[in-house]
Amino acid sequence: MKKLLVVILAVLVVVAVFAQKSGGRLVIAMETEPVGLDPHLVTAFASHRVLENVYDSLLKYGEGMKLVPNLAEEAQAVDPYTIVFKIREDVKFHDGTPMTVEDVLFSFERILNPDTKSPAAAFYQDVESIKAIGDNKIEFKLKKPMASTLLPNFAGVNSSIVSKKFVESGKNLQLETNGTGPFYLAEYVPGNYMILKKNPYYFVKDQPYLDEIKIVFMPEEVSRVAALKNGDVDIAKINEPLNLKQFPEGKFKIHRSPVLSYYLIGINTTRKPLNDPRVRNALNYAINREAIIKTVVFSEGVVTGPLNPAVQPWALLPKSFDEYTYNPAKAKELLAQAGYPNGFEFEIVTSQRYNFDKVAQVIQAQLAEVGVKVKIDLVEWGIFIKRWRESDFDAFISMNSGSIEPDIQFYRTFHTGGSTNVFLYSNPRVDELLDLGRSTVDITKRKEIYDELQRIIVKESPVIFLYSANQIFVSSASVENFKLLANESLVFLRETYKK
Numbered sequence: 001m002k003k004l005l006v007v008i009l010a011v012l013v014v015v016a017v018f019a020q021k022s023g024g025r026l027v028i029a030m031e032t033e034p035v036g037l038d039p040h041l042v043t044a045f046a047s048h049r050v051l052e053n054v055y056d057s058l059l060k061y062g063e064g065m066k067l068v069p070n071l072a073e074e075a076q077a078v079d080p081y082t083i084v085f086k087i088r089e090d091v092k093f094h095d096g097t098p099m100t101v102e103d104v105l106f107s108f109e110r111i112l113n114p115d116t117k118s119p120a121a122a123f124y125q126d127v128e129s130i131k132a133i134g135d136n137k138i139e140f141k142l143k144k145p146m147a148s149t150l151l152p153n154f155a156g157v158n159s160s161i162v163s164k165k166f167v168e169s170g171k172n173l174q175l176e177t178n179g180t181g182p183f184y185l186a187e188y189v190p191g192n193y194m195i196l197k198k199n200p201y202y203f204v205k206d207q208p209y210l211d212e213i214k215i216v217f218m219p220e221e222v223s224r225v226a227a228l229k230n231g232d233v234d235i236a237k238i239n240e241p242l243n244l245k246q247f248p249e250g251k252f253k254i255h256r257s258p259v260l261s262y263y264l265i266g267i268n269t270t271r272k273p274l275n276d277p278r279v280r281n282a283l284n285y286a287i288n289r290e291a292i293i294k295t296v297v298f299s300e301g302v303v304t305g306p307l308n309p310a311v312q313p314w315a316l317l318p319k320s321f322d323e324y325t326y327n328p329a330k331a332k333e334l335l336a337q338a339g340y341p342n343g344f345e346f347e348i349v350t351s352q353r354y355n356f357d358k359v360a361q362v363i364q365a366q367l368a369e370v371g372v373k374v375k376i377d378l379v380e381w382g383i384f385i386k387r388w389r390e391s392d393f394d395a396f397i398s399m400n401s402g403s404i405e406p407d408i409q410f411y412r413t414f415h416t417g418g419s420t421n422v423f424l425y426s427n428p429r430v431d432e433l434l435d436l437g438r439s440t441v442d443i444t445k446r447k448e449i450y451d452e453l454q455r456i457i458v459k460e461s462p463v464i465f466l467y468s469a470n471q472i473f474v475s476s477a478s479v480e481n482f483k484l485l486a487n488e489s490l491v492f493l494r495e496t497y498k499k
Helices: 002-021 045-051 101-112 119-124 147-155 164-168 221-230 241-246 277-286 289-297 328-337 353-368 381-389 406-414 428-439 443-460 491-495
Strands: 025-030 059-061 067-069 072-079 082-087 127-133 137-142 183-189 193-198 212-217 235-238 252-258 262-267 301-303 345-350 373-378 395-400 463-465 467-476
Touching: 025 221, 059 147, 067 072, 067 147, 072 147, 082 101, 082 147, 101 119, 101 127, 101 137, 101 164, 119 147, 137 147, 147 406, 221 235, 221 241, 221 467, 235 241, 241 467, 262 353, 277 328, 277 353, 277 443, 277 463, 289 301, 289 353, 289 467, 345 353, 345 381, 353 373, 353 395, 381 395, 406 428, 406 443, 428 443
Parallel strands: 025 212, 025 235, 345 373, 345 395
Antiparallel strands: 059 067, 072 082, 082 137, 127 137, 183 193, 193 212, 235 467, 252 467, 262 395, 262 463, 262 467, 301 467
């Protein structure tokens, strides 16, 4: 009898958990509505947030920003020049049509067709050939040894798989959708709302948990705050940290995650005295990053190294670097060694965008404590970009987008002559490591390469990494399993549910 009771209770628990996760409607308030619906064409952030739940790519991002299988159940970098994907055989488009290898080939042919004008074409410019291997594999042959570097591109919305039959029937993908994602677009009233409904053919068992998502467009934060407080929406994006005080714990949940983009001080490594690595490293020790975060973004951010701490396994955490310890005495010691015991003066160019000016003011005050005088040159955005491109600065404060792939983040920035190496930084060992990282397939060996690279970059400090701000959503207490990713993706809506 006792055993029977245990079994019954176990069944009841399973049923209860399943009931919690299944069904229901989520209303989410977003700042901006999509600009177009064709996954191979859209560049708007708002379009990507919707379409990543309507379409699927060969790979996707899982927790910790790790690449995981999606429409490809396996992905293998066979060698630095070859990637092979094994395609799932149990996938259907929203109209019930089975997805085949032909659809995958067609999608990439469409992306690479110059007439399409897809922004993703640039990702695959070094692809020499794409061919099917049997009924369930696709092979990409590359012109350069960079298979591992290319893989993250297969997780983007712009690399979504579309239906060959649907496109060739003359449908306008900017207006109509037919993906394989967890939701399909059921209704769209421009300027007002969109409704996504559960895809009955979705290949992941029991997902999505929700029956429906209604996305309401509310550009003004005051409107989103009011809608949340009144219960008109279940979840909303919040940009102003001070607004969080309006949402009492217990009734609301705050969801936060640092984003991949990061604030930095960029340094012209050819200008004295900043051409001396000891001087640049002294600035590292003289800057209190936690104080900047507290002052500028009310503690809504995290200290970051060369890679965002969320980018695993590649990122070395800030605690790995002694240079990230606030130590004014060490800063003065390094300055004295470099011949500047009484400090020096330099100029920081920046703009009022994204709190850059506020960051500059805090740093100005901190560096004054070690005898370094900072003149802030506040310029309008167009002038800032011009001076950045021409390396016309002693230093600047700005923000860079991050990446989960170290080659994408580092190569163009720190390689001698790199396209965004406005710091005019050059180190033969760094160049060697960057070339090795690009051509190495073995993850363990790549990890060793990028660990060494990060240590050199922090030691020589052509860039002083500061912090990544948090993205913040607030939801009612009934929302469960809502997760944020550092690239600001909302792919985990497929696993979100309401109690």
